[in-house]
Amino acid sequence: xxxxxxxxxxxxxxxxxxxxxxxxxxxxxxxxxxxxxxxxxxxxxxxxxxxxxxxxxxxxxxxxxxxxxxxxxxxxxxxxxxxxxxxxxxxxxxxxxxxxxxxxxxxxxxxxxxxxxxxxxxxxxxxxxxxxxxxxxxxxxxxxxxxxxxxxxxxxxxxxxxxxxxxxxxxxxxxxxxxxxxxxxxxxxxxxxxxxx
Amino acid sequence: xxxxxxxxxxxxxxxxxxxxxxxxxxxxxxxxxxxxxxxxxxxxxxxxxxxxxxxxxxxxxxxxxxxxxxxxxxxxxxxxxxxxxxxxxxxxxxxxxxxxxxxxxxxxxxxxxxxxxxxxxxxxxxxxxxxxxxxxxxxxxxxxxxxxxxxxxxxxxxxxxxxxxxxxxxxxxxxxxxxxxxxxxxxxxxxxxxxxx
Numbered sequence: 001x002x003x004x005x006x007x008x009x010x011x012x013x014x015x016x017x018x019x020x021x022x023x024x025x026x027x028x029x030x031x032x033x034x035x036x037x038x039x040x041x042x043x044x045x046x047x048x049x050x051x052x053x054x055x056x057x058x059x060x061x062x063x064x065x066x067x068x069x070x071x072x073x074x075x076x077x078x079x080x081x082x083x084x085x086x087x088x089x090x091x092x093x094x095x096x097x098x099x100x101x102x103x104x105x106x107x108x109x110x111x112x113x114x115x116x117x118x119x120x121x122x123x124x125x126x127x128x129x130x131x132x133x134x135x136x137x138x139x140x141x142x143x144x145x146x147x148x149x150x151x152x153x154x155x156x157x158x159x160x161x162x163x164x165x166x167x168x169x170x171x172x173x174x175x176x177x178x179x180x181x182x183x184x185x186x187x188x189x190x191x192x193x194x195x196x197x
Numbered sequence: 198x199x200x201x202x203x204x205x206x207x208x209x210x211x212x213x214x215x216x217x218x219x220x221x222x223x224x225x226x227x228x229x230x231x232x233x234x235x236x237x238x239x240x241x242x243x244x245x246x247x248x249x250x251x252x253x254x255x256x257x258x259x260x261x262x263x264x265x266x267x268x269x270x271x272x273x274x275x276x277x278x279x280x281x282x283x284x285x286x287x288x289x290x291x292x293x294x295x296x297x298x299x300x301x302x303x304x305x306x307x308x309x310x311x312x313x314x315x316x317x318x319x320x321x322x323x324x325x326x327x328x329x330x331x332x333x334x335x336x337x338x339x340x341x342x343x344x345x346x347x348x349x350x351x352x353x354x355x356x357x358x359x360x361x362x363x364x365x366x367x368x369x370x371x372x373x374x375x376x377x378x379x380x381x382x383x384x385x386x387x388x389x390x391x392x393x394x
Binding site: 012013014018022023026149151153155156157158159160163164165166168169171172173174175176177178180182183184185186187189191194 | 380383
């Protein structure tokens with residue numbers, strides 16, 4: 001069965017964005033704290049990180065075969081200009097597909113996140129399906145679809161905002177001990193569901 | 198200046214107790230996951246942990262010179278039978294001191310947590326003052342008194358309950374990258390305030 005993962009930068013007090021959509025300079029500060037460039041499909045979006053974080057990011061990118069994202073993120077980024085930095089097939093969950101979208105690699109899914117994950121799994125080539133943090137991850141969490149949480153734990157307290165895990169309904173949910181990679185401005189923690197280990 | 202620390206077992210979603218005071222079998226499961234016995238002042242409360250966790254706990258205990266606890270915890274434990282497992286001086290924050298308390302090592306403080314921390318610092322012998330998780334830690338957090346957070350991050354999602362960090366008002370609060378010790382059923386993370394590094 002295809003593994004489904006989600007990843008997010010989360011503050012120590014559990015938020016993926018601070019009050020009033022603030023705090024991103026803290027949550028994503030670690031993207032630029034080192035000398036190792038991690039290339040993406042878009043040269044303008046390369047990370048500059050420590051060797052440890054670089055290896056961790058490559059493990060994530062190399063292990064992911066397809067992505068599921070929401071329409072909100074797609075619109076916010078204007079569809080990544082037609083070229084998502086991930087480079088693989090992208091499934092956009094939406095109520096209505098855009099009239100014209102000439103770029104390769106994007107599939108618009110109008111029957112929900114479960115369908116999108118299923119379709120993504122079919123083309124992931126044995127790799128994982130990544131579900132973008134935010135609305136999509138919350139819907140996938142609520143549907144019990146997530147097997148692994150890649151938490152980039154950031155040493156900051158934001159005091160409020162959007163929690164990463166508030167949609168988990170099947171609680172208590174026991175996870176295995178994580179893989180731990182200490183970065184600069186971030187602690188990378190990879191958790192698997194205990195029951196699916 | 199005396200360092201003030203607080204420690205707690207916290208779920209990955211940020212709670213030190215689950216909904217309706219639940220979840221403690223998860224949060225404290227790591228106290229009994231190894232062969233290394235960490236003695237306390239009370240033989241009936243020894244931990245059985247991994248070597249790594251044992252070393253971590255000894256670092257915490259050896260580095261702490263005095264404790265501040267709340268009256269609620271004091272009453273719940275019936276004053277630890279007069280012998281707190283920590284073994285050092287204990288300052289109990291309360292509205293009214295008990296009429297009779299024959300045991301050595303306990304001081305009842307009726308003018309608040311700041312006073313208790315100050316008094317504890319005077320007898321800590323250069324070591325840290327530990328503030329117990331729960332009400333006392335929240336009051337100390339709100340007063341900006343905490344220098345270090347010893348977070349025992351437990352791989353479970355509880356979905357609700359009492360958050361560890363909800364009293365931090367001076368946000369965003371930037372911390373340094375933590376010391377990390379991977380245990381069994383727990384990831385030990387020690388964070389320091391960045392501005393006090």
